[in-house]
Amino acid sequence: MLKSKLLTLVAKPFARNEQQREYPQLWYCVCRIRPKFLIKIIQFVCGLTGHELSKTEWGYGGGKYADRWCRWCNKRVRVPKDSLYFQFDKNIVRNLMKMLTNQNRLRKE
Numbered sequence: 207m208l209k210s211k212l213l214t215l216v217a218k219p220f221a222r223n224e225q226q227r228e229y230p231q232l233w234y235c236v237c238r239i240r241p242k243f244l245i246k247i248i249q250f251v252c253g254l255t256g257h258e259l260s261k262t263e264w265g266y267g268g269g270k271y272a273d274r275w276c277r278w279c280n281k282r283v284r285v286p287k288d289s290l291y292f293q294f295d296k297n298i299v300r301n302l303m304k305m306l307t308n309q310n311r312l313r314k315e
């Protein structure tokens with residue numbers, strides 16, 4: 207993807223560690239932009255060519271869906287939780303989901 211290649215070139219000089227050099231991302235720059243409405247504009251423009259979900263950023267707080275973030279604009283995208291298994295370390299995802307399911311069960315009791 208052309209956008210991906212271009213933004214990788216843009217992001218590389220800003221990388222602060224080995225992981226960021228290997229897998230450049232811009233979301234951590236975007237989320238510091240103020241005023242915040244500029245972030246919305248950037249996310250809209252990024253969305254025109256399709257967000258690219260980050261291979262490192264995800265979150266799960268219970269329920270059927272998990273959160274992922276665009277590698278470039280930090281847009282949050284909800285995905286079915288099972289899709290995390292295909293992208294991330296299966297054991298880590300499974301353990302987190304088990305932990306949260308137990309927590310929810312305890313809360314209901």
Ligand SMILES: [Zn+2]
Pocket residue numbers: 249252253256257258276277278279280281
């Ligand atoms: Zn995006």
